[in-house]
Amino acid sequence: MTEKFSFTLHATDGKARTGVIHTPRGEIRTPAFMPVGTAGTVKAMMPESVAATGADILLGNTYHLMLRPTAERIDRLGGLHRFMNWPKPILTDSGGFQVMSLSGLRKLTEEGVTFASHVDGSKHFLSPERSMEIQRLLGSDIVMAFDECPALPADETRVAESMRLSMRWAERSRDAFGDRPGHALFGIMQGGVTPELRAESAEKLTEIGFDGYAVGGLAVGEGQEAMFGVLDYAPGFLPEDRPRYLMGVGKPDDIVGAVERGIDMMDCVLPSRSGRTGQAWTRRGQVNIKNARHMDDPRPLDEHCSCPACRNYSRAYLHHVFRAGEMISGMLLTWHNLHYYQELMQGLRDAIAAGRLSAFVAEFHALRAEGDI
Numbered sequence: 001m002t003e004k005f006s007f008t009l010h011a012t013d014g015k016a017r018t019g020v021i022h023t024p025r026g027e028i029r030t031p032a033f034m035p036v037g038t039a040g041t042v043k044a045m046m047p048e049s050v051a052a053t054g055a056d057i058l059l060g061n062t063y064h065l066m067l068r069p070t071a072e073r074i075d076r077l078g079g080l081h082r083f084m085n086w087p088k089p090i091l092t093d094s095g096g097f098q099v100m101s102l103s104g105l106r107k108l109t110e111e112g113v114t115f116a117s118h119v120d121g122s123k124h125f126l127s128p129e130r131s132m133e134i135q136r137l138l139g140s141d142i143v144m145a146f147d148e149c150p151a152l153p154a155d156e157t158r159v160a161e162s163m164r165l166s167m168r169w170a171e172r173s174r175d176a177f178g179d180r181p182g183h184a185l186f187g188i189m190q191g192g193v194t195p196e197l198r199a200e201s202a203e204k205l206t207e208i209g210f211d212g213y214a215v216g217g218l219a220v221g222e223g224q225e226a227m228f229g230v231l232d233y234a235p236g237f238l239p240e241d242r243p244r245y246l247m248g249v250g251k252p253d254d255i256v257g258a259v260e261r262g263i264d265m266m267d268c269v270l271p272s273r274s275g276r277t278g279q280a281w282t283r284r285g286q287v288n289i290k291n292a293r294h295m296d297d298p299r300p301l302d303e304h305c306s307c308p309a310c311r312n313y314s315r316a317y318l319h320h321v322f323r324a325g326e327m328i329s330g331m332l333l334t335w336h337n338l339h340y341y342q343e344l345m346q347g348l349r350d351a352i353a354a355g356r357l358s359a360f361v362a363e364f365h366a367l368r369a370e371g372d373i
C-alpha cells in the first residue's frame with residue numbers, strides 16, 4: 001500500500017499504453033473505464049456489484065453533491081468513501097461542466113460562476129477555490145481543476161477566451177489545492193478542435209504542473225470524427241509519464257479509438273444510463289431488449305458473457321421485466337453493460353501488454369454487426 005500517488009507504465013503498443021496508477025486507496029489498472037456515480041451512487045447498482053464488474057475507481061460529482069446533501073454534511077459523516085460504502089479510489093469532477101449543462105440562471109465572471117440549483121432553485125457559487133474545498137471535504141482521491149467547457153458550436157475566438165480563462169482557473173486550482181500527499185490534482189486541457197489552442201493549453205498546464213492531465217471540451221456533440229481528429233494529436237502534447245484522462249467518453253468504439261490514440265482513463269454515463277432504458281452493449285453490437293423479437297428468446301443476451309444477467313436469465317425474461325417496468329430490469333442490464341465495458345478494458349490492457357493491439361481492434365470491429373442484434 002502506498003501513501004502517495006504515482007503512475008507506472010508497463011507497456012506500450014504504438015501510441016497506446018498500459019500501466020497502473022497507485023493511490024493510498026488502491027491500484028487503478030490502465031487503460032481504465034470509470035463508472036459514474038453522480039450523486040453518491042452508480043444508479044441501480046450496489047457498490048459491491050460495481051466492484052464485481054472489475055471497476056477499480058468510480059466518479060462522483062461536485063455539482064450534485066454540493067447541492068444535496070452538501071459537501072459539509074458528507075465531511076461530517078466521514079467523507080464520500082464512507083458515505084457511499086466505496087473504499088476504493090474516487091475521482092470527482094470540479095463542477096463547472098455540470099453547472100453549464102444542468103443549472104439555471106448563471107453568471108460567469110473571472111472570479112467564478114453563480115448559479116441556481118436545478119434541485120430547488122437556491123443560489124450557489126463555484127470558483128477554483130470553492131471547488132477545491134468541496135472536493136477536499138468529499139475526500140476524493142483524484143481532484144479535477146475547475147474549468148469552463150464551452151458549449152459547441154462556438155467560434156474560435158470564444159473557444160480561445162474560454163480556454164485562457166480555464167488556464168487562469170487551473171493555476172488558481174493548483175494554488176488552492178496545496179500540498180496533499182496521496183491525493184492527486186488533474187489539469188484539464190481545453191481548446192476545442194483548434195490544434196494551436198490545444199497546444200497553448202497543454203503548454204500552460206505542463207508549466208503549472210499536475211499529477212495527471214485530462215482532455216476536456218470533447219464528447220459535447222462534435223461527433224466521433226472530429227473527436228478522433230483532436231485525439232490524433234492532443235494526447236501527445238501532454239507529459240507521457242502522467243495519466244491522460246478523456247472526459248465523458250464513450251461508446252465502446254469511441255473507447256477503443258481513444259485508447260489507440262494514447263488515452264489512459266475514460267468515463268461515461270452510457271453503460272449505466274442506457275442499461276436503464278433497455279439498451280445492452282455486447283461484443284457483437286447493441287441489443288434493444290424491449291424489441292418484441294426477444295419475447296420468446298430463451299438465449300442469454302450474450303452467451304460469452306459471465307455476468308449474472310447472462311448467466312442466469314434469458315432475453316425473454318429481460319424483455320418481460322423491462323416491459324413490466326420491474327426494478328430488476330435496470331439492475332440486470334446496468335450490471336451487464338458495466339461488466340462488458342470492464343471486459344473490453346481488460347481485453348485492451350492484455351492486448352497492449354502483448355503487443356497485439358491492432359489484431360484486437362480488428363477483431364473488435366469484425367464482430368460488431370451494424371444495428372440491432
Ligand SMILES: CNc1nc2cc3c(=O)[nH]c(N)nc3c(CCc3ccccc3)c2[nH]1
Binds near residue numbers: 036059217
Ligand atoms: C459526456 N461528455 C462530457 N464531456 C465533458 C467535458 C468536460 C470538461 O471539459 N471539463 C470537465 N470538468 N468535465 C467534463 C465532463 C464531465 C465528466 C464527468 C462527469 C461526471 C463525473 C465526473 C466527470 C464531460 N463530459
Ligand SMILES: [Zn+2]
Binds near residue numbers: 301302336
Ligand atoms: Zn452479460
